[in-house]
Amino acid sequence: MNTVLVITDDEARRKVIEAQLLNHDLKLVAAGSLERGLAVVEEGHASLVLAVLPLAGTSAVGALRAIHARDPRLPVVVLTAAASTEEAIETTKAGAFDYLLLPLEERELLTAVGHGFEAGRLMRSPVSLDQESETWSGDALIGRSRPMQEIYKAIGRVAPTDSTVLIRGESGTGKELVARAIYQHSARAARPFVVVNCVAIPETLLESELFGYERGAFTGAVGARIGKVKQADGGTLFLDEIGDMPLAIQAKLLRLLEDRSIEPIGGRRPIAVDARIIAATNRDLEAAIDEGRFRKDLFYRLSVVPITLPPLRERLDDLPLLCDYFLRRLTTELGIRNPGLTPDAYRLLASHPWAGNVRELANAMEQSLIFSRGRQIDAEAVGALVLTPSRGRAAALAAGDEALRRWVHQSLAFGREGLLPAITEHVSERVIREVLAITAGNRVRAARLLGISRPTLLARIKKYGLE
Ligand SMILES: Nc1ncnc2c1ncn2[C@@H]1O[C@H](COP(=O)(O)OP(=O)(O)OP(=O)(O)O)[C@@H](O)[C@H]1O
Ligand SMILES: [Mg+2]
Structure with a gap:
């Protein structure tokens, strides 16, 4: 027994x-x-x-x-x-x-x-016993909710291994933080952590950025260049936004995962690389596979250990902890007293959908701190940005810009035409839908908030079927 x-x-x-x-x-x-x-x-x-x-x-x-x-x-x-x-x-x-x-x-x-x-x-393999004791440096991963407990455990389990990790989750859920946590708790913590953002770099550049090139590999390649992959030798390579990696480069990455070697552009023989790979994406990779935009074999290679971060709306238990964390950080930085939040403010925050997840919350705390001017942050201060985004505008627009940029590139890549009318309609519908939700269907208020006439609003509501 x-x-x-x-x-x-x-x-x-x-x-x-x-x-x-x-x-x-x-x-x-x-x-x-x-x-x-x-x-x-x-x-x-x-x-x-x-x-x-x-x-x-x-x-x-x-x-x-x-x-x-x-x-x-x-x-x-x-x-x-x-x-x-x-x-x-x-x-x-x-x-x-x-x-x-x-x-x-x-x-x-x-x-x-x-x-x-x-x-x-x-149990076959012995339990790994890490003798080193590290202290946390830099950002903290906040949250005590069940889903986050599971994330911490997953980090603890996977960190000491050399397994490839795929971190998934919506934008702003903390994928990068988790990647860093895994690295910091790994046996490779003292070795390099090399980050490559696959979406920010055009395809041709991304290839040379990752794999490097030999002298004379292409016109303009004067000397040779070591790629990021080789730079990560002995350490960890973090491939952020891997869902946006072009297919040609996916093939080369697959080879790295299978053979632990790469071939620089214009190179004649493969170079061995010992890098632990951590990848992250907010994309629906299964859909990308179906659409032929992501290699299935690469997906399986990457998802040896998948870690999926919960969206903020699925762990609202953590809201007070997160708010407090961001307010403490901000007020310490500014050298002012932490005014705290009223219960009303929490209630309002808990009803917000948080499409931008923790990043959006961090911005919201910063904005409401400014808005409250030293007074305790109440529903009004919070409502000012949760409801009308003018104060969070800069951040929202920055995120929107990036999304638009991707959308334009991808639409063109798929040979789509008529971009401007399509996106204008889409944005118009999204904004109207959101504002109507906020005003609980009150059209007079919605028209005012939107800055359009009531008949115009009614016409749109009808057009988009928002009744
Ligand atoms: N659990 C958390 N505790 C504290 N801060 C967090 C947490 N999750 C995210 N953040 C903060 O929110 C911001 C966004 O996190 P991060 O960059 O890791 O998100 P991401 O999942 O990589 O998003 P994206 O897909 O948009 O790149 C960062 O400033 C990060 O410090
Ligand atoms: Mg990220």
């Missing part, structure tokens, strides 16, 4: 866990301290450990290391009431089987325990 070792110095929590695990065809052993738990581990009787944090005299990672020093293949599930991003990453990276937030429902606990038993059985 499988034995669960519960390590906790919290009497009440132990009782809850024991009650949940009772009558489930497993044996329970409780230890009131890490030392006692370690003694049980040494006897070799445990099939799985539930370590409840905080535990006097140790951290999650400390406890994990102590347990794994005695039995590196023992699945350890860390349970904690006070989860932190860094701890979730560090713990899974240090080899925790799972990291879960208390309180847990019985079913969730049983599932975790069941999976743990199974993993313990199946």
Whole structure:
């Protein structure tokens, strides 16, 4: 029979866990301290450990290391009431089987325990035990919601490996942050992190940028040039917006993933490259494959480990934490007091669709801070940008510009004509639809906000079928 070792110095929590695990065809052993738990581990009787944090005299990672020093293949599930991003990453990276937030429902606990038993059985490779302890530098990845907990765990699991990672998610969900987190927590952290944005560079340039060229490869190629891929040798190559990579270059990338080698433009023999690849995209790659714009074989090679970031609207639990984080950052930068948000403001924020996700929220916090002029940020201050985007205009327009630029290039690439009328109609419909949603269908107000006459608005509503 499988034995669960519960390590906790919290009497009440132990009782809850024991009650949940009772009558489930497993044996329970409780230890009131890490030392006692370690003694049980040494006897070799445990099939799985539930370590409840905080535990006097140790951290999650400390406890994990102590347990794994005695039995590196023992699945350890860390349970904690006070989860932190860094701890979730560090713990899974240090080899925790799972990291879960208390309180847990019985079913969730049983599932975790069941999976743990199974993993313990199946475990072939030893749990990686990273001895280095790093401190977080730069930006923080904020969020304690369930979906984000899963992201932290995924980062912890994948970081120490050399696996190719594909990060997916809508614009502004933090893909770049996640790529950096994986890199920073990897064994290659001291080696280069080379970023190539595949959408910002024209095709011919992108090829030489990535793979380099030999002397005389083409007219104007005076000397030879090392590409970014080779620059990332021994390190990590982050291919951002990979969904926009032209097909010809996708073929060369596939070769890199398959053979670990590249051929510079005009080169005669392949060059070996040892680079860990992390790719990101906000594109629907499955659709791109169907449309022949993305290679299926490359997709499979890339998505060895997929990580999909949730849109902000699916983790609204994190809204207060994120708002506070951005306000603290901004006010510290400006050297002013953090005015905080009223409950009304939160409610309004929670009702916003956040198409631009965390990036949009960061901009919104900056704008409402300016608007509130030192007073607590209320619904009015927030509404000023959530409802009428004039204050967030610069940011919105910048994002819009980029989207338009892509759209123009892609439409032309597909031989489309009549661009201006098409996009004008589209924009007009989008804006009207949005404003009507905001005014809850009030057409007088909508016409005023839009700056058009009521008859014009009514005509548009009819045309777009927005009744
Ligand atoms: N979980 C998070 N915690 C804190 N900041 C975040 C988080 N997610 C995103 N951000 C911030 O939001 C902004 C956008 O994040 P990032 O650039 O990583 O998004 P992205 O997914 O790469 O978007 P895009 O597809 O538009 O490139 C950045 O300023 C980033 O610091
Ligand atoms: Mg990005």
